[in-house]
Amino acid sequence: MISLHVNGKVYQVDVSNDTPLLWVLRDALNLKGTKYSCGIGECGSCTVHIDGKAVRSCTISVGEVQRKKIITIEGLPENHPVKQAWIKEQVPQCGYCQPGVIMQVAALLSQKAPLNADQVIAKMDDVICRCGTYPRIKKGIETAIQMTKREVKKS
């Protein structure tokens, strides 16, 4: 039995230690927002947060993430600035890669030393979108940063 801490809940799953986290999230926990696309950490569709950092769930095993805090797209609040910015800028086309893209951007925006839009964009080159939403992803990042700043001001 492996114990996993996902989106604030603790799950016990009967899988071997070396099983990729991706398949446990999808098949065992039915958290299907995290997508499979390449399986070798090349595209970013399966990105989740592990202790606040963006990690490719296809190339990390469940054994490595026990006792760590895992957040998936389902666990990112619906009013999160990145999710809101993605709607505002109408970023997705087919939408398949976007949960992973959103998780990567959200992790970059939550770093202690705030990054500007160009710095975030420069860290997005390991993400693949076949629909070609890159120009919209850039806009989404800029808008999400503005929304985050506004939220900080309000609080």
Add this chain to the structure above:
Amino acid sequence: MTTSMTRRAFLKSSLAAAGLTIGVSVTPFGPRLLNASEVDSFSPNAFFKITPDNKIAIFVANSEMGQGVLTALSMIIAEELEADWKQLRVRQAPAGDEYKNPLLGAQVVGGSTSVRGFYEPMRKAGAAGRAVLIKAAAETWKVPEDECKAFNCAVKHAKSGRTLTYGQLCLKAAKLQIPQEPPLKNEKDFRYIGKSMPRVDLPEKVSGKAVFGLDMALKDLHYAVIARPPAFGAKPLSYDEKRAEQIKGVQKVLSVPMGIAVCAKSTSAALKGRDALKVKWDKGVFPDLDNDYLEKSLMEDLNKPGKSVVNTGEANKAIREANKKIEATYYAPYVAHATMEPMNCTAYVGNDRCEVWAPTQAQTDAREAASKVSGLPKEKVNVYTTSMGCGLGRRLTPDFVSEAVTISKAVGKPVKVMWTREEDIKYDVFRAPCSHRIEAGLDAQGQLVGWSHKLVSPSIGGVKDGIDFFCLWGLADAPDSPMWNNRIQYEIPNLSIEFLISSLPPPVSFWRSVQNGPNAFVIESFVDELAHAAGKDPLEFRLQSLKNNMRARRVLETVAEKAGWGKAIPKGEGRGIAQHACFGTWTAQVAEISVDKKDGAIKVHRIVAAVDCGPVVNPDPLIAQIEGGIIISLSTALKEEVKFANGGVKSSNFNDYKILKMSETPEIEVHIVKSTEKMGGIGEVGVPAATPAVANAFFNATGVRIRRIPLTPKIVMDALKKV
């Protein structure tokens, strides 16, 4: 989507609640509007239902692949219905024989046909709804209909100040006869059509809740993966079934036509089971197949006689007698679809029915494939369209459907077949490669007088009298093509086009814009060569050869103005232009690039595009489609080529089949030319012109012409060294 429901049950449950239902069924004789009982028995292309809670449910049959079709078709209905956008709920409808695209004769999303195919029928359906709701209100109030006005899901009688909502009127309206020719709105009164509306499918795609094919969950679902031959036609020599079955979670190993399938309780167990098979394969039917062989074969076939497709005037004579003769050969390689969601399908074959959940662009073909494999008549086969991670034409081929049905039939359980990324690339049906030889003649004034073209390519489908027009699109089109105008636009008095089918083992099929993509690269690069041979500016040369083609001229002039054509450009940079018409839409693009002469890397800085697609329904997703078309085109221009070795496909994943990334994406400006011409397609039309615009910009920057894509650093360095 997680419960299995027959199509009839789906319709029944959708229609069960009381309310006003209007459907539209597109027949060869035009659209026919249907009432609730007819919707129940015919199942239309689309239908909507207004219920007493004043909500409107819209069901659309066309697959949503990211192009925004659910939103665009709903906007057309909402416009004529005078609906309140906030009251709409839009859903993907299941497959039925009657859900056919009027331009294609099947339920299929291809050829950039959805909005232009359904624009008129959807308007009529919405207008019919408005007409009966107004009639119901007028009868209630006993006032003339023309004193009543519909707006935002309500009918108002201004004189008496009375209002009834659609919800209040729907039961009465449901009893009225649906008019077949309802009055349509004046286009100047449009409030949805032509304005950017947010996509209805995006909230679920951002929250992670959208159900894609791979996300299907069913009770007792078996997860299946298939060990497939590494070389074309290879057969298994041996495999260790027992070892695979010992893996925890593996349920069954079975031999299927496409290889050896492993079913398990989870994806990871199925993958482990497949590894454990340790299959040994023979060498296949063509063990020496590699890229060199394929390219050489296609280039050599240019020396064989072809089949005449177009023969206007006397091309050979005109070229012989011309002041200047120019000749060139071109090549474009195999390209993979590499949709973000790999191929997959979920199926359940029971005793008397077959249920299929598929990310498919072609429900009609999927249903036929499932019927054939299951042995059940089509009426007992239901196909449900899931969300899909890119279409790009790959999902027109129902191979993944046949597999899921085959395995489900064998194990008697619901089965989800998943292809890994490696399988998705290796067992793709690729964009067809092609070789071209063109000769052309210019007169003393630099006018184009003759053009003789030979094209060699594997056949994509639909060969008639030795001609496959899909291979020729962009150059020549079938006389009765529903796609309109996938032919060369230049006014050439003497034109000869020949075609030859090349038989090569790798399978090919439709790829976004079909062969408009590679053919536009060839035509527009060669036209650039002609312009330089004539000593003319590439824009000026194009315009002089498109004297009577107002739509082509307008997009060229627009893009030239917006891009600052003719203005000075920094040293080391280059600017190129290209135009292309396809699927009833005219496009032109200008590319600005720079070339690193030390390593051969091309950097595309900016693409400016102009598009004339006639009237526009939803501008923002339309611009997104053009942006995406440009980006995938740049990817094929600079990076993509499938590698073959040892009789099979060598490319395997995104680490060795590289596609364009964010830092390689230029600034993109899209200009939609205002147009009242016939509506054209959008999903594919951004693709063709970007590649030749870059190739022409490369020539502009370096003075070197490369007649083969992709323009990789190696190909660029080789070309620069030759000079």
